[in-house]
Amino acid sequence: MREEMQIAILGATGYTGLEVVRLLHKHPEAEVTYVSSDSQAGAELADVYPHLRGVLAYTLEGADPAEIAKRADYALVALPSGVSTNLVPGLLEAGVRVIDLAGDHRLPDDVYAKWYKKQPPAPTVLERAVYGLPELYKSQITGASLIANPGCYPTATLLSLLPLVKNGLIDPHSLVIDAKSGVSGAGKALSAGTHFVEVNENFKAYKVGEHQHIPEIEQVLTDVNPSGEAVTISFTTHLVPMIRGILTTSYAKLTGSYSTEDLLAVYREFYRDAPFVRLHSAGNFPQTRDVTASNFCDIGLRVDPRTNRVTVIGCIDNLVKGAAGQAIQNLNLLAGLPETTGLLNVPVYL
Amino acid sequence: MREEMQIAILGATGYTGLEVVRLLHKHPEAEVTYVSSDSQAGAELADVYPHLRGVLAYTLEGADPAEIAKRADYALVALPSGVSTNLVPGLLEAGVRVIDLAGDHRLPDDVYAKWYKKQPPAPTVLERAVYGLPELYKSQITGASLIANPGCYPTATLLSLLPLVKNGLIDPHSLVIDAKSGVSGAGKALSAGTHFVEVNENFKAYKVGEHQHIPEIEQVLTDVNPSGEAVTISFTTHLVPMIRGILTTSYAKLTGSYSTEDLLAVYREFYRDAPFVRLHSAGNFPQTRDVTASNFCDIGLRVDPRTNRVTVIGCIDNLVKGAAGQAIQNLNLLAGLPETTGLLNVPVYL
Amino acid sequence: MREEMQIAILGATGYTGLEVVRLLHKHPEAEVTYVSSDSQAGAELADVYPHLRGVLAYTLEGADPAEIAKRADYALVALPSGVSTNLVPGLLEAGVRVIDLAGDHRLPDDVYAKWYKKQPPAPTVLERAVYGLPELYKSQITGASLIANPGCYPTATLLSLLPLVKNGLIDPHSLVIDAKSGVSGAGKALSAGTHFVEVNENFKAYKVGEHQHIPEIEQVLTDVNPSGEAVTISFTTHLVPMIRGILTTSYAKLTGSYSTEDLLAVYREFYRDAPFVRLHSAGNFPQTRDVTASNFCDIGLRVDPRTNRVTVIGCIDNLVKGAAGQAIQNLNLLAGLPETTGLLNVPVYL
Amino acid sequence: MREEMQIAILGATGYTGLEVVRLLHKHPEAEVTYVSSDSQAGAELADVYPHLRGVLAYTLEGADPAEIAKRADYALVALPSGVSTNLVPGLLEAGVRVIDLAGDHRLPDDVYAKWYKKQPPAPTVLERAVYGLPELYKSQITGASLIANPGCYPTATLLSLLPLVKNGLIDPHSLVIDAKSGVSGAGKALSAGTHFVEVNENFKAYKVGEHQHIPEIEQVLTDVNPSGEAVTISFTTHLVPMIRGILTTSYAKLTGSYSTEDLLAVYREFYRDAPFVRLHSAGNFPQTRDVTASNFCDIGLRVDPRTNRVTVIGCIDNLVKGAAGQAIQNLNLLAGLPETTGLLNVPVYL
Incomplete structure (x- = not known):
């Protein structure tokens, strides 16, 4: 019989960590052997979160790399940016393969600092990091010791745009990306911006043109840009009065005369082996609810012959494909499992 | 190797049917072999509900009892009240064991009619029906051919009150039950009462004192009432601007001097073998989110020494423990499986 | 020409203070001459709350009783409980008539402390306080120097029950009151309990049987109880995922055989001169949206002949009739104006 | 003493008509003398909408132009597109000045038909129509007999972009407009798309690139384009799970090197006499709640030196500045009143 992977979840009481807990509970090949929370070490996770009673029983511990290495082969690090930097080197040194869900290992050090x-991670750590977008970098991921799990906005944006940029079908300098997210993306920290009375019946933009996910998106688009030229985007984030979900609406000038069907054919080919990317047929578009609590990314697009622009709409669940689910997809790849293992669930549409 | 049960889902495109589809997808012993929708027969379910693409592929058919009997051992009937009555006799006759999620087989014919x-079902059908509340009637359920799956409000209310009534700890004539439900309980039908603009940022009572679940609750409470006397309740339903969840707040006069701890001990004993009932310790109370998308019923209570009344708060997900999940719990019992099979999932708390 | 009243608003940046600002802006006889915020003294209110730009311009100041007395005849104190206690004596001494929206002056000192x-207010201050429920205590209010403006839950509950208790139509010992409130009632302070992700798609009870509004309700019901006996109630508060609105559902045993129409006739008589109480006809019930942003209290009721109980449903906007609007209603009475002055607005139903 | 204008509201039971009712109730110079609803003629408006009881009393009538002309000087027509076309000619002929809130009179007949x-209105009617955007066409509005009141999306979009286009500061061919609206914009009609369970916790695009407001926006932008060239835009509409509010995010290439401050100075000058347009300072952006239930349009912008694009964010309440409020602003202009008459209210921020 196959041996289960042994997994440490670090930062289990945050929204992302909690989603890792939820998803791994149904993973047939993973055994959770270490669950950390610095602020609540010693407590039972099911006492902190009563919804877990009767389903699972984890005692929270502090995050000790040596101890983690004794009990786990893989660590999923769901700590805030700036914190995982301190923990990851010790884990790697102790031989634990790491998937970092924070932003710390996704960017060159100067870009990260800016x-x-x-403070960015040390270069010796950073050089080991592979950007964990399986639909693009699957072969690099497989053998990596450190995965930089993509951000939520970059995941939806990149999956929406990769087939167009990589195939030279759009002018990347014309890219405008208008992104909308539910409130869980802001995490558990208290702020006026997450107070129910301030958020409900309200819609607003935030970090206009200044979101830290911008360089992450540009870096990957530049990487696939056939001209090699650096891609610079217009990118605006908005807050939707809902809990889960990201929808990005992307606009770009076509480099030639393509129909909606032409482009959809390119997408179908591009995502032929991508089980979590679902394409809509012409005239149909995704909505966030179609992917809630699942690892899918749904995409629809339309060519507007009036402007010769294409509009691409992509949806993910920010906590799943935008964080915990993608981390498990990467975990599966690290472990040599089919990438869908434990992840092919019916979205919670209602 | 164990053979899987073969299951027909009738009425798969309604909210309840859709939840049966979602839950059975992860059931390790069930194979869905027949999926009906009268209005959409011939269509692919994943075309009607795009969130299902890439996960499952069912072609919708009309509901033909003879054909169902050829392919399925069990039928989960998720049709509106008044419709299942027409279908169930044929299914039973053809040897299919039936779990009816509608209200048709829960009440004596005159009470149902009122x-x-x-039009109530025929007496010969009705006499075969067993009320499918596993926490109370498990032994009767096991051998039944027709299960009347309980209503959503009755499930939350009865699980909240059974230990008190059955043990004579409250005066049942003093019972006041104030019930609140999310909007999915109203189903998929369009009405002014489910228009987003009418529901959001609004709270209201409906069917005040006239909800059709009242006789269902009274019937079971009477059944367990040690005095044998008929129980009559005050019961008011309210609409909460949320999708899933029921919370009931029940009030009753105590028959003696009991503390919160005394009563909790009675509940713990009563639900010792009930894996889906989770009790809160004194001073803690449930919230609907703790059970979302799960089959749990969470209960908390408090004795008020000022009034010598007890307040009991119970929470379920109306679509799961209040409908589809409880139906599968009953299915498990019919099939001789552990009642938790396929149902012990982490609630979607976020 | 009539001279305008000069008004100080103390604590203008909290949710209640902000609602006083909104309502007074359309008051034809009130001039706001002093607006305080201890934490933001020196700032422009419209810089703190950009929705006010272009409509009004107030500079925030600290709360100095002597300075307030120079500029204002009346002070509306929208400070948290425990804070207004420190400010009110100085205001009274300086000759300012005070309407306190906090709970500090509603209860006897020992009950408040409990x-x-x-720390309760001094007895010499407390003895000047009149409980500002105009529908019951109008004549006492008119000449008062200090008004204890009622709490939000007590307003909805008392207006729902006064005609029944005062006329001896119910057994007050049988009273069960199930109350639900929107989130603005929790105020502006940050807490896990007001985080959007925790509140939305959730429903829960809180402070079960222990809400500080219980003694306030009991005190007034006792005051009108024809038997003179102390009234003790069962009272549970719940949090609704919406911003504004309170709905209370009250249950009581009738002392005789009365029909719904009988009781409605009593209510109509009782509220004959109460312009803000609107009664529904038999079979109809209020919803919170019908009173949003208005000073109305809507009431519907039903006698259940099965239990000989009456169910009364009352709705208010917690920020208006439950706080700022009622304060202005009291202000009008203090000033000898019609109590509806500036308050007869169309509710923001949509 | 000044005589009040006499006003007919046609289509008072729809969401827009209801908002006209709410706003005119506080208008000091308007008397509502005729209130129509074809479907509910004969009923009391306050029986259809109980929130109106105790505030106003209108009996609904059918819409009879001759009778309207006897009683009203002005008609505000809040009927669906395609219906107002039938009513307007009779009203004009009878000498009533008309403000049409539907889309019927905003476009050339062929564009409307497409x-x-x-069926478009007759050319003789159409030629009398003036597009009622006061911030741009005030002088034409003043003397008009028929006002085509702008659509909700065009109002927010045009006010966001007019200063840039008119002054040649952006390349109009580069315009991308990403628009988001609350659900009240979809009106009162029942559809799966407005069912609470389908809308809440969901975000989606709709009518991608095909919204009927596109030609309305393009027509006005073309009108102000200094080059005279026709402007074609990319425009996508999205549905936000909230009741009121529109936010548009617009992107365009700058024609030169301008800073955020440069552009804000242009806006301040452009809207110097526009009391309902409020500009945010650099680094600040509007949110829909800041304008709820008010006639304001709030605008913020940012130049991105990385892309030499400007991002402009505009917010309105779709039912007020996007419909009923702007209609009253136009009414004021027709009547020679200050355009703010009855409209300078504090937004219902909470």
């Missing part, structure tokens, strides 16, 4: 305004 | 204002 | 766990 | 797929 956009996150935090 | 509260539902519809 | 339920609020705060 | 985008609305309905």
Whole structure:
């Protein structure tokens, strides 16, 4: 009989960590052997979150790399940006393969310092990191010891745009990306911006043109840009009065005369082996509810012959394909499992 | 190797049917072999509900009892009240064991006719029906051919009150039950009462004192009432601007001097073998989110020494423990499986 | 020409203070001459709350009783319980008539200390306070120097029950009151309990049987109880995922055989001169949206002949009739104006 | 003493008509003398909408132009597109000045027929229509007999972009407009798309690139385009799970090197005499709640030096500045009143 992978979840009481807990509970090949929370070490997770009673029983511990290495082969690090930097080197040194859900290992150190305004990881750590977007970098992921799990906005944006940029079908300099997210993306921290009375019956933009996910998106688009030229985007984030879900609406000038069907054919080919990307037929578009609590990314697009622009709409659940689900997809790849293992669930549409 | 049960889902495109589809997808012993929708026969379910693409592929058919009997051992009937009545006799006759999620087989014919204002089922059918509340009637359920799956409000209310009534700890004539439900309980039909603009940022009572679930609750409470006397309740339903969840707040006069701890001990004993009932310790109370998308019923209570009344708060997901999940719990019992098979999932708390 | 009243609003940046600002802006006889916020003294209110730009311009100041007395005849104190206690004596001494929207002056000092766990006001101050429920105590209010503006839950509950208790139509010992409120009632302070992700798609009870509004309700019901006996109630508060609105559902045993129409006739008589109480005809019930942003209290009721109980449903906007609007209604009475002055607005139903 | 204007509201039971009713109730110079609803003629408006009881009393009538002309000087027509076309000619002929809130009189007949797929009005009627955007066409509005009140999306979009286009500061061919609206914009009609369970916790695009407001926006932008060239835009509409509010995010290439401050100075000058347009300072952006239930349009913008694009964010309440409020603003202009008469209210921020 196959041996289960042994997994440490670090930062289990945050929204992302909690989603890792939920998803791994149904994973047939994973055994959770270490669950950390610095602030609640010693407590039972099911006492902190009563919805877990009767389903699972984890005692929270502090995050000790040596101890983690004794009990786990893989660590899913769901700590805030700036915190995982301190923990990851010790884990790697102890031989634990790491999937970091924070932003710390996704960018060159100077870019990270500029956009996150935090101390970047050491170069020796950073050079080991592979950007964990399986639909693009599957072969690099497989053998990696450190995965930089993509951000939520970059995941939806990149999956929406990769087939167009990589195939030279749009002018990347014309890219405008208008992104909308539910409130869980802001995490559990208290702020006026997450107070129910301030959020409900309200819609607003935030970090206009200044979101730290911008360089992450540009870096990957540049990487696939056939001209090699650096891609610079217009990118605006908005807050939707809902809990889960990201929808991005992307606009770009076509480089030639293509129909909606032409482009859809390119997408179908591009995502032929991508089980979590679902394409809509012409005239149909995704909505966030179609992917809630699942690892899918749904995409629809339309060519507007009036402007010769294409509009691409992509949806993910920010906590799943935008965080915990994608981390498990990467975990599966690291472990040599089919990438869908434990992840092919019916979305909670209602 | 164990053979899977073969299951027909009738009425798969309604909210309840859709939830049966979602839950059975992860059931390790069930194979869905027949999926009906009268209005959409011939269509692919994943075309009607795009969130299902890439996960499952069912072609919708009309509901033909003879054909169902050829392919399925069990039928889960998720049709509106008044419709299942027409289908169930044929299914039973053809040897299919039936779990009816509608209200048709829960009440004596005259009571049904009075509260539902519809034609009741034939007495020969009705006499085969067992009320499918596993926490109370498990032994009767096991051998039944027809299960009347309980209503959503009755499930939350009865699980909240059975230990008190059965043990004579409250005066049943003093019972006041104030019930609140999310909007999915109203189903998929369009009405002013489910228009987003009418529901959001609004709270209201409906069917005040006239809800058709009243006789269902009274019937079971009377059944367990040690005095044998008929129980009559005050019961008011309210609409909460949310999708899923029922919370009931029940009030009753105590028959003696009991503390909160005394009563909790009675509940713990009563639900010792009930894996889906979770009790809160004194001072803690449930919230609907703790059970979302799960089959749990969470209960908390408090004795008020000022009034010598007890307040009991119970929560379920109306679509799961209040409908589809409880139906599968009953299915498990019919099939001789552990009642938790396929149902012990982490609630979608976020 | 009539001279305008000069008004100080103390605590203008909280949710209640902000609602006083909104309502007074359309008051034809009130001039706002002093607007305080201790934490933001010196700032422009319209810089703190950009929705006010272009409509009004107030500079925030600290709360100095002597300075207030120079500029204002009346002070509306929208400070938290425990804070207004410190400010009110100085205001009264300086000759300012005070309407306190906090709970500090509603209860006897020992009861206040017990339920609020705060230092009560001095007896010499407390003895001047009149409970500002105009529908019951109009004549006492008119000449008062200090009004204790009622709490939100008590307003909805008392208006729902006064005609029944005062006329001896119910057994007050049988009273069960199930209350539900929108989130603005919790105020502006940040807490896990007001985080959007925790509140939305959720329904829960809180402070079960222990809400500090219980003694306030009991005190007034006792005051009108024809038998003179102290009234003790069962009272549970719940949080609804919406911003504004309170709905209370009250249950009581009738002392005789009365029909719904009989009781409605009593209510109509009782509220003959109460322009803000609107009664529904038999078979109809209020919803919170019908009173949003208005000073109305809507009431519907039903006698259940099965139980000989009456169910009364009352709705208010917690920020208006439950706080700022009622304060202005009291202000009008203090000033000898018609109580509807500036308050007869169309509710913001949509 | 000044004589009040006499006003007919046609289509008072729809969401827009209801908002006209709410706003005119506080208008100091308007008397509502005729209130129509074809479907509910004969009923009391306050029986159809109980929130109106105790505030106003209108008996609904059918819409008879001759009778309207006897009683009213002005008609505000809040009927669906395609219906007002039938009523307006009779009203004009009878000497009533008309403000049409539907889309019927905003476009040339061929454009209307193409985008609305309905019969356009007669040319003799159409030629009398003035597009009622006061911030741009005030002088034409003043003397008009027929005002085509702008659509909700065009109002927010045009006010966001007029200063840029008119002054040649952006390349109009580069315009991308990403628009988001609350659900009240879809009106009162029942559809799966407005069912609470389908809308809540969901975000989606709709009518991608095909919204009927596109030609309305393009027509005005073309009108102000200094080059005279026809402007064609990319425009996508999205549905936000909230009741009121529109936010548009617009992107365009700058024609030169301008800073955020440069552009804000242009806006301040452009809207110097526009009391309902409020500009945010650099680094600040509007949110829909800041304008709820008010006639304001709030605008913020940012130049992105990385892309040399400007991002402009505009917010309105779709039912007020996007419909009923703007209609009253136009009414004021027709009547020679200050355009703010009855409209300078504090937004219902909470």
